[in-house]
Structures are given as C-alpha cells and as structure tokens.
Amino acid sequence: MSSRSQHSTAGLPPVLPPASECAEWRALSAHRDRMEQRHLRELFDADSGRAERFSLEHGDWFLDYSKNRIDGETLTLLLDLAHARQLPQRMEALFGGERINRSERRAVSHMALRSTPDRPFSIDGEDVSADVESVLSRMSDFARRVRSGDWKGSTGKRIRHVVNIGIGGSDLGPRMAAKALAPYADAGLDVRFVANVDGADLMGALRDLAPEETLFIVCSKTFTTQETMANAMSARAWLVEGLQDESAVSHHFVAVSTQLEKAASFGIPSAQVFGFWDWVGGRYSLTSAVGLSLMLWVGEDSFREMLSGFHSMDEHFRTAPLAENMPVLLGLLGVWYSSFFGCGSHCIVPYSEDLAQFPAYLQQLDMESNGKRVDDAGREVDYPTGPVVFGQTGTNGQHAFFQLLHQGTQWVPCDFIGFSQSHDPLGSHHDILMAHFMAQTRALAFGRSAEELEAQGVDSRLVPHRTFPGNRPSNTLLAPRLTPSALGQLIALYEHRVFVEGAIWGINSFDQWGVELGKSLAESILPDLDGLLDPGSGHDGSTDQLIQRYRGQRRSLPPEEE
Numbered sequence: 001m002s003s004r005s006q007h008s009t010a011g012l013p014p015v016l017p018p019a020s021e022c023a024e025w026r027a028l029s030a031h032r033d034r035m036e037q038r039h040l041r042e043l044f045d046a047d048s049g050r051a052e053r054f055s056l057e058h059g060d061w062f063l064d065y066s067k068n069r070i071d072g073e074t075l076t077l078l079l080d081l082a083h084a085r086q087l088p089q090r091m092e093a094l095f096g097g098e099r100i101n102r103s104e105r106r107a108v109s110h111m112a113l114r115s116t117p118d119r120p121f122s123i124d125g126e127d128v129s130a131d132v133e134s135v136l137s138r139m140s141d142f143a144r145r146v147r148s149g150d151w152k153g154s155t156g157k158r159i160r161h162v163v164n165i166g167i168g169g170s171d172l173g174p175r176m177a178a179k180a181l182a183p184y185a186d187a188g189l190d191v192r193f194v195a196n197v198d199g200a201d202l203m204g205a206l207r208d209l210a211p212e213e214t215l216f217i218v219c220s221k222t223f224t225t226q227e228t229m230a231n232a233m234s235a236r237a238w239l240v241e242g243l244q245d246e247s248a249v250s251h252h253f254v255a256v257s258t259q260l261e262k263a264a265s266f267g268i269p270s271a272q273v274f275g276f277w278d279w280v281g282g283r284y285s286l287t288s289a290v291g292l293s294l295m296l297w298v299g300e301d302s303f304r305e306m307l308s309g310f311h312s313m314d315e316h317f318r319t320a321p322l323a324e325n326m327p328v329l330l331g332l333l334g335v336w337y338s339s340f341f342g343c344g345s346h347c348i349v350p351y352s353e354d355l356a357q358f359p360a361y362l363q364q365l366d367m368e369s370n371g372k373r374v375d376d377a378g379r380e381v382d383y384p385t386g387p388v389v390f391g392q393t394g395t396n397g398q399h400a401f402f403q404l405l406h407q408g409t410q411w412v413p414c415d416f417i418g419f420s421q422s423h424d425p426l427g428s429h430h431d432i433l434m435a436h437f438m439a440q441t442r443a444l445a446f447g448r449s450a451e452e453l454e455a456q457g458v459d460s461r462l463v464p465h466r467t468f469p470g471n472r473p474s475n476t477l478l479a480p481r482l483t484p485s486a487l488g489q490l491i492a493l494y495e496h497r498v499f500v501e502g503a504i505w506g507i508n509s510f511d512q513w514g515v516e517l518g519k520s521l522a523e524s525i526l527p528d529l530d531g532l533l534d535p536g537s538g539h540d541g542s543t544d545q546l547i548q549r550y551r552g553q554r555r556s557l558p559p560e561e562e
C-alpha cells in the first residue's frame with residue numbers, strides 16, 4: 001500500500017504559476033499587437049528565403065510553416081515562453097515515466113508501446129519493455145492464425161469478418177488507421193467498427209455477415225463503458241442465436257482491456273484477452289492492443305512498421321533542439337493562435353481519401369486533451385486553451401466550408417496534409433488533387449486584393465464580394481507516400497503537439513473529467529424512459545418535458561416496432 005496520501009504531490013512535477021503571469025507571455029502579447037498589422041504578402045516580399053527558413057524535415061515529413069503570421073522574433077519569443085514554462089523539463093518528465101497526469105496520478109507512457117530495445121522505458125522504476133513485447137507477440141501470433149485461416153470459428157469455418165466493438169479511444173484510432181492503411185490490407189479479411197449505442201450501428205455492421213465467419217473484438221480499457229457493453233451483449237446474442245450454440249462465444253470473441261477479470265466474466269477465455277496498462281490513455285492507445293483490429297487487417301509487418309514510424313517521431317521530439325523540433329514548433333504555433341490571437345478553431349485538411357477519418361481522430365486527441373479551463377493546480381486560466389478542431393478531406397472541404405476560411409469574419413489556422421505519390425494512380429487525378437492542395441494555402445495566405453480585381457476590369461460592385469483578404473495562416477505537411485511508417489510519424493507528431501500546447505498552458509492534457517457528468521445524468525434518466533412511474537422527480541422542467549414527450553411517442557409505435 002502506498003504511504004502517500006490522496007492529495008500528496010510528492011513525485012509530481014512542480015506546478016508553475018499561471019502562464020499569463022510570466023514576462024515571456026507579456027512580451028508575446030506586445031509582439032502580437034505588432035504582428036497583427038503585418039500581412040503575409042509583406043513578410044514574403046521582405047524575405048526571399050522565408051519559405052526555406054521556416055521549413056523543417058523529419059523522416060518522411062516535410063513541414064512548411066512559412067505561411068504563418070510569424071517572423072523570426074515571434075519564434076524567438078515563443079521559444080522563450082517554452083523555456084519559461086519548463087517545456088524541456090516537462091518532456092523529460094513525460095519520457096521519464098513520471099505521473100504527469102496529476103488528477104489521475106498516472107504516468108503517460110504511450111511511447112513505451114513503440115520503443116526499441118535501445119530505448120527501454122521505466123514506469124515507477126520498472127522496465128515495461130518486456131510486458132509490451134509480450135502482448136505484441138501474442139497479438140502477432142493471433143493475427144497470423146486468423147489471417148492464415150488457422151483460427152477457426154465454432155463450425156470449423158475460417159474467419160472472414162472482424163468487428164471491433166469499442167468507442168472513443170477504443171475506436172477512433174484503429175478505425176482511422178484501418179482506412180488510412182487500406183492499401184496494405186492483404187489477407188482477404190473485412191474489418192468493421194461499431195461504436196455507437198444506436199442500434200443502427202451494430203445492425204448495419206452485422207446485416208450481411210454470417211456468424212460462423214465473424215470474429216468480434218470487444219475493445220474497452222475499462223470493460224464497463226455502457227455503449228460498448230450494450231453492443232457486445234447484443235453481438236453475443238446475435239452470434240448465439242445464429243449458431244444456436246452458447247459455447248461458440250469463445251471461438252468468436254476476443255477482448256482488449258486492462259480489466260482481465262471483467263473480460264473473463266463476459267465468457268472470453270483469458271488466453272484471448274489482450275491487455276494493456278493504465279499508463280496508456282484511451283486516445284493514445286492505438287499502438288497498444290487496441291490496435292489489434294488494425295493488425296488483423298494489415299498484418300504484423302505493416303503494424304510494426306507503423307510502430308517504428310511512431311518511434312522515429314518520438315525520438316525526434318525527445319532529442320531535437322526546440323527550434324528544430326516539429327511537434328514543438330506546431331505546438332507553439334497552436335498556442336500563438338489560440339491564446340494570443342483568440343482563434344477558437346483549427347482546421348485539418350488531408351488531401352488524401354485514405355486519411356478521411358484523420359480529422360475525427362484528431363478532434364478527440366486534441367479536444368479531449370486540451371479542452372480544459374483549469375490548470376494543473378485547479379486555477380481557472382485567463383487565456384483560451386484548446387481550439388475546436390474540425391476538418392474534412394480536400395478537395396471535398398473546398399466545396400463545403402472553405403468559403404468561411406477564405407472570406408469569413410473569423411480566421412481559422414489550418415493544417416494541410418498531402419502526399420507526392422498516390423496508392424491509386426488514375427490519370428491526372430493526383431496532380432489535380434495536389435494542385436488544389438497548394439492553391440488553397442496560397443489563396444489563404446496571399447488572398448486577392450481589390451486593386452488586382454480592378455486592374456482586371458471586374459465590375460466595381462462585385463469587387464468587395466470577390467476580394468480575398470488573405471493573411472490566413474496554414475501549415476503544409478508533405479510526405480512521399482502514406483505508408484504505415486509515415487502514418488505513425490504523423491500521429492505521433494500530433495500527439496506531441498498536443499502535449500507541447502498543454503505544457504505551455506499548464507493544463508493536464510491526459511485526463512477527461514468533462515465526459516463524466518453527461519454519463520451519470522444518462523444513468524439517472526434511463527430508468528425514467530422505460531419505467532412505469534411518471535418522471536418528474538429529480539430532473540429539471542425541460543428534461544421532464546422531453547421525457548414525457550418521448551414516452552408518449554414511444555408508446556404510440558405499433559407494438560412490433562417497440
């Protein structure tokens with residue numbers, strides 16, 4: 001038993017004074033007032049080497065951050081702020097396995113999941129590398145057996161369909177990566193993801209499946225998440241009914257969880273439970289056993305190649321000087337826009353259909369991590385923290401929300417992500433795609449002035465409508481090809497960017513108390529939706545009214561649909 005009291009801070013990194021109280025923060029505020037007056041056109045005109053100077057390369061990724069509203073002094077001041085906020089010490093604490101998730105008193109060591117023998121990871125003084133490798137090799141054995149057809153369903157047929165049942169961090173990562181790495185899926189398996197407790201999700205996924213060829217992965221760190229448990233129980237009932245065999249469950253269900261006993265009580269033999277640890281946060285868990293569905297889809301080699309991509313970016317982040325460190329620069333730019341310019345949103349636009357799920361994945365990674373209004377000491381912060389993250393693939397987004405990006409009253413910093421080679425070459429499609437990729441960042445940055453339009457003879461009444469103010473910042477990330485390694489590097493880049501921002505803001509990027517209240521209220525509402533008693537006790541007037549209306553409409557359904 002630990003001798004530390006619940007509220008002890010022993011062993012935790014120190015809490016700094018509020019970020020806005022430091023001199024470096026004030027210097028940046030004053031600098032922002034100057035930078036607000038400057039246009040990207042002018043910054044590019046003044047410095048022919050700007051693009052090269054504000055670019056950086058690591059692994060597969062080339063980052064051009066020259067189209068940001070910064071100059072050399074901005075970077076110096078942002079780096080000063082990083083030092084004042086003890087970013088290097090925070091990074092050391094992160095990689096040292098310290099319990100930097102203060103409110104849950106946990107280490108944050110997802111990097112241990114993709115490390116190499118020369119970079120052992122210790123948590124509470126214990127090297128976890130052997131545990132990590134042991135789960136990975138169990139996953140690999142299992143994946144090999146399923147992919148080769150050696151693993152059979154209860155009727156002796158091989159598995160052709162895999163359904164991952166999980167939500168949030170137990171869904172978004174593997175779902176996104178499975179789509180991103182579809183060109184590497186090579187075993188003739190079909191992998192699906194069910195997250196929503198809306199029956200349409202599970203029923204839609206199972207509609208054309210044969211139970212004897214279907215394997216379910218119940219993926220839940222806690223093994224108590226209501227949505228996942230409801231879906232898992234319904235999937236179990238579907239399987240047992242379809243095969244008329246209760247014992248079929250052990251052939252068709254495996255689990256991924258930190259709660260081995262809970263998985264066993266669901267009827268999943270312990271040899272089919274793939275564990276992970278409380279030092280892996282849900283939204284940082286793709287490289288743990290949570291990635292099992294992905295490994296089944298693309299195989300062990302591609303999965304391990306993705307892990308090395310992650311590791312390469314982890315090492316870059318850990319070792320590169322701050323001024324040449326990709327996650328650090330992106331994080332500082334994020335702080336610059338959110339806290340100093342008050343930008344409330346950040347847009348992610350991958351010019352790659354395979355990365356279609358990436359904005360949704362990043363939305364959780366960023367918003368659940370940095371959507372916090374109090375700092376590590378529980379003090380309310382007096383500066384904006386994490387932005388609303390949204391996005392969509394290019395070119396689709398161009399025909400949807402780009403109007404606001406170009407001409408709206410607010411400006412939205414954007415990340416453009418693209419590849420020089422396509423997995424699906426088709427005539428000139430890829431060149432067209434990438435021409436748009438480059439054109440959009442150019443239009444955002446440089447715009448189109450009234451003078452240009454007038455010189456072109458545009459009707460003066462239309463000039464205001466057709467003017468693009470420009471000066472709207474973006475980062476461009478370009479890699480040769482979306483390989484498993486490039487994907488791993490990209491995800492790790494964003495994971496560490498989120499860490500950098502949280503460290504500067506002094507918030508805990510690794511808890512998520514904001515998801516609790518809604519969950520417990522749903523628990524108190526659920527019995528009233530179905531119960532015989534009139535609701536009205538304990539809820540507010542609006543909720544009671546909605547419950548009454550719901551119950552009335554629910555009762556009026558024809559009996560067979562109830």
Ligand code: G6Q
Pocket residue numbers: 166167168169170219220221222223224225228281282283284368512
């Ligand atoms: C992520 C969150 C959250 C979590 C889901 C699913 O960081 O913790 O999204 O992943 O709530 O939780 P379980 O894996 O425990 O079912």
